[in-house]
Amino acid sequence: APPVALQTVAAGVPAPLARIVERAMARTPERRYASAEELGQAVDTWLDGTETRKRVHRLVERAESRVDDAQLLLGRARRLRERAEQLDRELSPWDPEEDKHALWEMQDRADVLEREARYKLLERRQLLHAATAQAPDEPGPRAILARCFREDHDEAEARGDEATRRMAEERLREHLGKLPETHPVRQEYLTWLSGMGSLSLSWSTAHAEAMPSGEVLLERYANHRRRLRPVAVRSLGDGPLDGVPLPMGSYRLRIRVSGCAEVRLPIQIDRGAHWQCQQDAERPVRPVHLPAAASLGPDDCYIPAGQAWVGDEGSGLVAVWVDGVVMRRNPVTNREYLVFLNHLVSASLGEDAQRWAPIRWSSTSGAAHSWQPDASGLYTLSQAPLVGCVPDAPVVGVSWHAAKAFAAWEATRTQVAWRLPHELEWEKAARGVDGRPFPWGPGGDPSRACVWSSRARPVGPASIQAFPADESPYGCRHLAGNVHEWCENVFRPGARVQGPVLVWPDEEAGALRTARGASWRSRGLQRALSQRQGLDPSAREDRVGFRLARLLVPSQD
Structure with a gap:
């Protein structure tokens, strides 16, 4: 009868030890160990491996306990920051320093807890590296380290840190290469790395x-x-x-x-x-x-509905759904605005024309001048050295109310519901959907958009024909520079969204209105597409203009 397998009579015997015993007890001598010394060496080798595995297991247990420790510390830090934020909202900037001590202590304590949590996670990695050094062929700790480097990779990729991402990928591939080919972590992560x-x-x-x-x-x-x-x-x-x-x-x-x-x-x-x-x-x-x-007209740019990355590059972009919108390729120009004013005059609405007439500034003295009609009662572009008199440059010196009046006039004239864009419509039109920092992508060189450092002698907004590189994926131009642009919505610390969806309407009488983008007076292009400011809707400045937008209603196109 064939010999009975050892596992059938001694459940729980490790398979490597069972193989040693079965060989030692083999029926034919040639299959047995040659000597007791050889058998002893096999048992010693197995015992050494068992002890090594036990040590590795203890190291992994200690490493994973550091994750629990870090989570507890981060939870305490998060609760402290929430309390600090609540207290900060209750304080005013002019409150005495003594009233802010409790706030500062909470913030400092949260900093300490977060630093301790980072130390715990660093210690975790050190323990896992020690485990792989003791047992290079043991897959458990190496798979956990691979997960750590994948997390590093994800975080670096999310913030656009290409150097750190590449380093994390190299370390990740190093550990995946030492896992068995059939290991599920190796297979999953290599597929994920393929992108x-x-x-x-x-x-x-x-x-x-x-x-x-x-x-x-x-x-x-x-x-x-x-x-x-x-x-x-x-x-x-x-x-x-x-x-x-x-x-x-x-x-x-x-x-x-x-x-x-x-x-x-x-x-x-x-x-x-x-x-x-x-x-x-x-x-x-x-x-x-x-x-x-x-x-669509020749200067209409269609921005289809969909998700877009918006926000501040410094604090992180967020994905928001923005419905389909049509936006004019360029800001409204002096020439176009002049037609609007003279239409009002021709319609016996001279007082309205005067109300919406832009302010102009002397490029030499800086003195402000309102546009005035000529002897015939019509408006013309001044030949004086004034900021904002280039016919095909964006109109400036107009209030939010004036921009709204122009949009209403254009809507009546064209029988299309033109309005000012919401700031997130504006931002999607500028960034596209990949979160780029400038309409053309990376590289904020001032030669690509109209800011103060773009020209040797800045004298006002540039022609819409200038700076052709300042064009977005949808074909909209002059979104990174030239003029700040009035937007429809009220200015708030952050644009109103509900979950990932833009919220309309956004009305509040007398509230500040949002202006987006950089202008010819901006020193550079830093965060040009993140720049947002709240302005009095009656303000008229030599750096603020506007462009038109409209929702695309499928049943009406």
């Missing part, structure tokens, strides 16, 4: 019930001399598209359908993510609306 995502897309039009046929051209944004330029990749054919594999990155789709305006649709494929036009996971996927070709 492959996918794309699904459909579209709709106002003039067809069924989705019309068309073509989708794929372009990938490539960094060339610190500017993101769309580079043709291939045609994706007709839609709908369902799960088309794409490497992670920033892309632009050009959707061409007969009878519709060609739509530029920037998309961002995140690492391992699936892109589709969807507000959130709980809402249905939307088709991208394609406006009729006749519904």
Whole structure:
């Protein structure tokens, strides 16, 4: 009869030890150990490995306990910061120092707790490294270290720190390479590092019930001399598209359908993510609306509905859903505004024209002058050395109320509901959807947008024909510089959103109104697309202009 396997009579015996015993008790001598010394060496080797594994297990347990310690410390720090924020809201800047001591103590204590938590997490890594040094082939601690470096990679990628991201990827690949090929962490993380995502897309039009046929051209944004330029990749054919594999990155789709305006649709494929036009996971996927070709003028730029990264690069951008909007390519110019004023005069509304007439500033003395009609009662652009008299430069010296009056006039004239943009519509039009710091991408060189350092002799806003590099993924221009731009919404510490959705309406009588972007008076382009300020709606300044926007209503295009 064949020998009984050791595991059947001694449950719980480790498999390596069972193999040693079975070999020692083999029926044929040639299969046994050659000597008692050889058997002893095999047992000693197994015992050494067992002890090593026990030590490694203890190190891993100690390492993971540091995570619990760090979480407790961070929880205490978070509660302290919440109390400090509440106390800070109750204090005024002019309150005496003594009233702020408790606030400062809370903030300092929170700093200490957060620092202690970082030390705990650092100690965790040191223990895990010690475990891998003692047992290089043991997968457990190495898999945990791989998870740590993936977290480093994610954080660096989220904040755009490419050097740190690359270092984290190198360390991650180092540990994955030492895991068994079949280990689930190795397989999962290598797939994740490949960065492959996918794309699904459909579209709709106002003039067809069924989705019309068309073509989708794929372009990938490539960094060339610190500017993101769309580079043709291939045609994706007709839609709908369902799960088309794409490497992670920033892309632009050009959707061409007969009878519709060609739509530029920037998309961002995140690492391992699936892109589709969807507000959130709980809402249905939307088709991208394609406006009729006749519904857009030559200077209209269509920004399709979808998610966009908005906010402050310093404190972090957030994803917000912004509905589809049409925005004028350029700010309203002096020439266009002059037509508005003279229309009012011709309609016997001279007092309104005077009320909305811009202020001009002498480029030599700085003295302010209101636009005045000539002998015929009509307005003309002054030939005097005044800031803001270049015909095709953005109009400045107009209040928020004047900008609203122009928008209402243009809406009546064109029978289209023009208005001022909400600041998040403005920001999406400027950034696209990949969170770029400037409309053209990286590289805030002053030669690309009109700020103070862009010209040897700054004398006011530049012509809209100047600085062609200041153009966004949707074709809007002069969003990084030239003039700050009035927006529709009330100025608040942060734009009103509910979850990831922009909140309308936003009315409050007498409140400050938001102006966005940098201007010709800005010293540089730092955070040009994050700049926001609250201005009195009656203010008229030589650096503030406006542009028009309108919602795209599919049933009306």
